[in-house]
């Protein structure tokens with residue numbers, strides 16, 4: 418159990434590759450933090466710096482207020498699970514799990530080792546495999562052994578780097594649920610790395626969205642989904658991806674409209690209030706509309722956009738319709754199947770003309786240059802920049 422604090426942490430690899438820029442994060446004791454982002458954004462590097470497997474180029478990492486920069490991994494009281502399991506093929510499952518305990522000095526008693534390994538095996542449901550070698554296990558079972566091996570030791574911080582990425586989709590779902598249960602049983606601080614936004618959303622108390630070595634946003638799953646700070650987060654979180662395209666925001670008589678593809682859709686509710694509060698005027702914007710917020714209209718009107726259906730993906734409980742506007746902008750809409758008549762569903766074939774509009778209460782607006790949200794602004798940020806400029810003068 419520990420609070421983990423990263424202050425201005427930077428990683429420069431040989432050849433002047435800056436993998437992590439100025440990373441600041443305060444992880445609470447027993448919190449489950451997920452680092453998520455595309456390949457190469459610095460997730461593993463940051464995790465490995467916390468583990469002590471990678472030198473920190475600048476900044477400090479503290480566990481419970483103690484700087485650990487110069488502590489060896491073995492002295493940091495961390496446990497780590499890697500993507501490729503790294504099990505010893507010639508050892509039994511029991512011996513694989515007992516391995517970290519046998520390294521502890523002063524020596525741990527056989528009884529204690531037996532007790533810890535069998536308890537972890539029980540929690541993970543692998544008791545019956547304890548005498549087998551890893552090659553006689555399925556991928557999911559091996560993954561559980563790898564997690565078990567990390568669990569047996571007392572640790573302050575549990576670190577996991579893409580532990581489920583070798584598993585097939587079904588097993589990944591199942592293991593995800595098991596990690597949620599595991600987390601309840603071993604009440605410790607977790608830092609979990611994944612490139613999968615679903616894993617991040619379902620596991621994290623808070624999610625750290627990263628890109629090119631920078632933090633794009635830190636927040637609860639709800640915050641990053643409902644209130645993305647920038648276009649990157651908006652597009653990265655949520656599946657299928659948010660529809661985004663350039664259009665105009667128009668302020669007329671104190672009311673806001675957007676004018677995508679010739680339609681005129683009013684902005685209503687809290688989003689309109691936020692635009693007004695932030696002093697936003699008529700301007701070109703990037704509009705963001707999640708596929709679940711695109712609505713099929715019964716008939717054309719001033720608020721609708723004509724589209725042509727390209728692909729109809731049947732997902733079971735919903736359809737994903739891939740549409741093309743008259744100027745060839747692709748859009749995706751998610752339609753719950755239970756709202757559709759069989760007759761209408763049969764008509765949803767390639768080339769079908771449809772009319773859509775957007776839920777006016779849940780649209781997102783981004784600056785075309787900075788790609789920052791026009792709704793959710795870090796209010797302190799510009800003030801600090803101004804101060805610096807003044808000081809510089």
Ligand SMILES: Nc1ncnc2c1ncn2[C@@H]1O[C@H](COP(=O)(O)OP(=O)(O)OP(=O)(O)O)[C@@H](O)[C@H]1O
Nearest residue numbers: 430431434436455456457458459460461462463612
């Ligand atoms: N030993 C190294 N030497 C030089 N550059 C490195 C080294 N390790 C990683 N990098 C670079 O640092 C950046 C971040 O790598 P990192 O492994 O942290 O990314 P990641 O977010 O974990 O990606 P992935 O999802 O593919 O695992 C990448 O550009 C990578 O090429």
Ligand SMILES: [Mg+2]
Nearest residue numbers: 460461462578
């Ligand atoms: Mg990685």
